[in-house]
Amino acid sequence: MKRIVILGAGTAGTMMANHLNHELKRADWEIDIIDEREEHYYQPGYLFLPFDIYEPEDIVKTIDEFIPKGVRLVKGKIDRVQPDNNHVLMADGRVMNYDILIIATGAKIAPEETPGMLGEEWHKTVFDFYTFEGALNLRNKLRTWEGGKLVVHITEMPIKCPVAPLEFAFLADSYFQNKNMRDKVEITFVTPLSGAFTKPKATEALDHLLQDKHIKIESDFAIESVDQENKKIIDYGGREISYDLLVTVPTNKGDEVIERSGLGDDLNFIPTNKGSLQSLANKNIFVIGDASNIPASKAGSVAHFEAEILTENIKRYIHDEPLKEEFDGHANCFIETGHGKALLIDFNYSHEPVEGTFPFPGVGPLRLLKESRMNHMGKLAFRWIYWNMLLKGTHIPFVSATMQEAGKEF
Amino acid sequence: MEKMIAGKTIAVNEEGYLTDFSQWDKAVAEEIAKENNVELTPRHWEVISYLQGEHKNQVALSIRKIGKSNVVDIKEFYALFPNGPLKISTKIAGIPKPASCL
Numbered sequence: 098m099k100r101i102v103i104l105g106a107g108t109a110g111t112m113m114a115n116h117l118n119h120e121l122k123r124a125d126w127e128i129d130i131i132d133e134r135e136e137h138y139y140q141p142g143y144l145f146l147p148f149d150i151y152e153p154e155d156i157v158k159t160i161d162e163f164i165p166k167g168v169r170l171v172k173g174k175i176d177r178v179q180p181d182n183n184h185v186l187m188a189d190g191r192v193m194n195y196d197i198l199i200i201a202t203g204a205k206i207a208p209e210e211t212p213g214m215l216g217e218e219w220h221k222t223v224f225d226f227y228t229f230e231g232a233l234n235l236r237n238k239l240r241t242w243e244g245g246k247l248v249v250h251i252t253e254m255p256i257k258c259p260v261a262p263l264e265f266a267f268l269a270d271s272y273f274q275n276k277n278m279r280d281k282v283e284i285t286f287v288t289p290l291s292g293a294f295t296k297p298k299a300t301e302a303l304d305h306l307l308q309d310k311h312i313k314i315e316s317d318f319a320i321e322s323v324d325q326e327n328k329k330i331i332d333y334g335g336r337e338i339s340y341d342l343l344v345t346v347p348t349n350k351g352d353e354v355i356e357r358s359g360l361g362d363d364l365n366f367i368p369t370n371k372g373s374l375q376s377l378a379n380k381n382i383f384v385i386g387d388a389s390n391i392p393a394s395k396a397g398s399v400a401h402f403e404a405e406i407l408t409e410n411i412k413r414y415i416h417d418e419p420l421k422e423e424f425d426g427h428a429n430c431f432i433e434t435g436h437g438k439a440l441l442i443d444f445n446y447s448h449e450p451v452e453g454t455f456p457f458p459g460v461g462p463l464r465l466l467k468e469s470r471m472n473h474m475g476k477l478a479f480r481w482i483y484w485n486m487l488l489k490g491t492h493i494p495f496v497s498a499t500m501q502e503a504g505k506e507f
Numbered sequence: 508m509e510k511m512i513a514g515k516t517i518a519v520n521e522e523g524y525l526t527d528f529s530q531w532d533k534a535v536a537e538e539i540a541k542e543n544n545v546e547l548t549p550r551h552w553e554v555i556s557y558l559q560g561e562h563k564n565q566v567a568l569s570i571r572k573i574g575k576s577n578v579v580d581i582k583e584f585y586a587l588f589p590n591g592p593l594k595i596s597t598k599i600a601g602i603p604k605p606a607s608c609l
């Protein structure tokens with residue numbers, strides 16, 4: 098009997114466990130999935146937790162309930178992969194061997210990369226919202242905060258869900274208005290990019306929204322350090338921005354297990370074929386989700402599209418057939434804009450987000466790159482879809498793994 | 508799109524980045540630099556030729572990578588090409604603007 102080992106039981110690993118459990122002949126293949134945690138966190142919920150829109154119990158469930166019966170869930174910390182002899186070493190000394198390895202260890206924040214970020218004031222006046230603890234502590238802070246300068250900040254790209262910081266700024270605008278204190282809060286959005294987003298047409302629409310909502314943007318800001326004592330951030334060019342409350346997205350990196358295994362680049366992301374999802378260094382290692390270095394968004398929706406293609410490629414690999422280089426970087430993201438509205442963007446490696454309708458060309462009901470209530474309903478529905486469809490590897494009706502060009506105004 | 512740079516017709520994109528590196532030369536670089544208020548010194552040229560080399564080897568450029576290059580540290584990179592060194596230096600070097608990953 099041969100063995101597939103999946104590293105990480107987060108969004109992408111769980112999807113792969115479910116797909117492969119359906120698709121592989123179980124007499125021939127054993128499937129193992131490894132994670133050190135007990136809980137599965139719905140990370141898109143971290144955006145809503147600080148504003149009291151979601152409660153902690155809305156976004157945390159146990160890992161076990163999403164792993165199908167035929168798959169063995171192994172709990173524990175992965176120490177390293179030894180690709181030369183197909184071994185996974187666990188921190189407690191266990192050794193597991195594999196015929197095929199799927200790496201889905203994700204990405205996480207690395208605030209220690211920026212001098213001064215992790216000082217005394219961490220989670221007091223300097224917060225992240227990319228972890229459960231960060232989002233929860235920030236919620237508690239916001240409940241009693243009396244106002245001042247709120248700075249929403251991105252350290253460097255790439256980050257998970259690159260629109261989340263913007264959404265945070267939009268939701269903050271809405272939140273403080275509802276609390277009748279918008280006039281006491283100055284919101285500034287600070288980014289290393291030259292505008293609100295990386296793609297021109299979406300940037301135009303988003304820059305406009307920032308203006309409408311009286312959110313100041315400071316672009317091209319590459320942070321050198323945080324000065325917690327004087328409450329300011331400083332960039333390499335000497336530019337300084339002061340804050341009373343700093344909400345930052347620290348550098349995002351792959352897990353240290355990638356570094357220990359010598360499999361990653363300088364941010365611990367694994368060099369991966371962007372079409373087939375096979376690792377460039379080892380033919381029997383595949384990478385899915387935030388752990389890879391492919392130039393696609395690090396998002397759950399992307400992992401979902403990848404999973405359909407990777408499942409096909411694993412079957413081909415097993416049958417010695419050539420892999421399909423079919424993944425096109427398809428991403429589909431709702432962008433909360435506050436006040437019960439949202440935008441939707443749909444794009445891939447070669448097409449930037451544009452206006453149009455989704456998923457039915459010319460019909461919708463969702464509109465691309467335009468604010469609407471319907472899109473907001475879509476964003477809230479995403480949580481249900483995530484727990485009940487995405488993780489289980491269910492195909493979402495009418496939404497294909499590769500991007501559809503009809504209905505879009507290129 | 509085309510633009511007159513240093514007396515020559517040069518192919519550029521909407522943002523003014525060269526689309527054909529073979530049209531690049533030092534005079535072109537000087538003029539783009541001037542437009543961006545940068546006065547080119549020998550240090551600038553070293554960085555420019557490093558960037559061109561990386562581009563030729565298909566290395567994706569980022570501030571972080573350049574900081575670790577041993578050619579220039581981030582602080583100096585900012586001093587040489589103020590306000591957005593990566594996008595200004597690549598424009599002067601005649602190579603595409605680095606796609607900041609999504």
Ligand SMILES: Cc1cc2nc3c(=O)[nH]c(=O)nc-3n(C[C@H](O)[C@H](O)[C@H](O)COP(=O)(O)OP(=O)(O)OC[C@H]3O[C@@H](n4cnc5c(N)ncnc54)[C@H](O)[C@@H]3O)c2cc1C
Nearest residue numbers: 105107108109133140141175203258386387395396397398
């Ligand atoms: C604030 C925020 C908002 C977001 N919003 C959206 C959104 O609206 N839409 C969207 O599509 N996506 C969104 N995302 C992104 C989405 O959550 C991620 O892209 C997705 O979860 C990636 O899945 P993954 O499986 O690659 O990584 P993860 O889900 O992070 O899973 C990685 C798993 O690996 C395990 N692991 C790692 N290292 C080890 C080790 N050494 N030993 C044992 N186990 C290990 C971890 O415990 C974890 O369970 C958002 C993310 C954030 C942070």
